[in-house]
Amino acid sequence: MALYAFCREVDDAVDEISDPQVAASTLEWWRNEIINTFQNRPEHPVGLALAESLNDFDLHQEYFMEIIDGMAMDLHQQRYAEYKHLALYCHRVASVVGLLSAEIFGYQNRKTLKFAENLGMAFQLTNIIRDVREDAERGRIYLPLDEIAQFSLTEQDILSLKQTDELANLLKFQADRARQFYRQAMQLLPAEDRQSQQTALIMARIYETTLDEIEKDGFQVMQHRVSLTPLRKLWLAWTTARAEKRLSKQR
Numbered sequence: 001m002a003l004y005a006f007c008r009e010v011d012d013a014v015d016e017i018s019d020p021q022v023a024a025s026t027l028e029w030w031r032n033e034i035i036n037t038f039q040n041r042p043e044h045p046v047g048l049a050l051a052e053s054l055n056d057f058d059l060h061q062e063y064f065m066e067i068i069d070g071m072a073m074d075l076h077q078q079r080y081a082e083y084k085h086l087a088l089y090c091h092r093v094a095s096v097v098g099l100l101s102a103e104i105f106g107y108q109n110r111k112t113l114k115f116a117e118n119l120g121m122a123f124q125l126t127n128i129i130r131d132v133r134e135d136a137e138r139g140r141i142y143l144p145l146d147e148i149a150q151f152s153l154t155e156q157d158i159l160s161l162k163q164t165d166e167l168a169n170l171l172k173f174q175a176d177r178a179r180q181f182y183r184q185a186m187q188l189l190p191a192e193d194r195q196s197q198q199t200a201l202i203m204a205r206i207y208e209t210t211l212d213e214i215e216k217d218g219f220q221v222m223q224h225r226v227s228l229t230p231l232r233k234l235w236l237a238w239t240t241a242r243a244e245k246r247l248s249k250q251r
Contacts, residue, residue, distance in 0.1 A: 002049035003059075003100055009046055010067060014074045015138075027072050034064045057103050066096045074140070079155070083144045083177075087121070094127075095120035098200070105197050109190035112197060118188060119204055122181035126211045129171050129178065132221045133161055143170065163222035171219040175211055182208055191251060198244050205240045206233050 013026040037047040038054065038061045053059065070092025080086040098120030102112055128135075128142040135142055136158050148155065151170040158167075182204065189197060206228065214226045228236075 002053050005046045006050060007097060010071045014071050020075050024075055027068050031068055059100055059103055063096050063100050066092050078140045079145055081145050086144055090121050090124040094124035105199055107193045107196055109193055111188050111190050112193045115185050115189040118181045118185035119200060122178050122185060123207050125178035126207050129174050129214060136161055161222045163220060168219040175215055178211060194244060195248050202237045202240045205236045209236060
């Protein structure tokens, strides 16, 4: 919960503060707060909660700094020329969160860290597909520009919120990339760590089901935002937990 609260604080600093200079100053304050937290002298309630967690988990200071670096990218970079540039952003804002989460959930095999890293990429790519309209309304485009051109689209097509067949094809291409990361993650998760990583597996089921629904809807993301109901998320969580329990008994 402390990790989630930290992520919300730094994310909101970028998304909710309209003045870029104030947002940048807020992120800089959080850099100092993380340093203070690791020196056991935090000031913010979230820092205080994180400081308690440091006694129980092997959480690395540089990971928190990298998350802030990712959030800072939103202040000065609203386009990504190629996928390799977007991948760095996704790593910072999602994969690093996955690595910290894996430490909290616990693991025996270090391959689990690769599982967490790939799953973070899958989650962020799913978010990008789901939030194309919302991001465009803020003037942001997270789809690589060279791939936008490859599918006969322009930046203006995205910013004007046009729903076209070309956009659907582009998003199908992005969805295939996300699914590759989901597959890689599941292949990398060692059997002995499935139980400890059950929360991550539940999240994976919910995120991938969201991606399934977007695809079933024909990637009509400019028309409406696809989301799962709380009841369906609860059902997915429960059925995933039951399936993992059966697997654990078999092992």
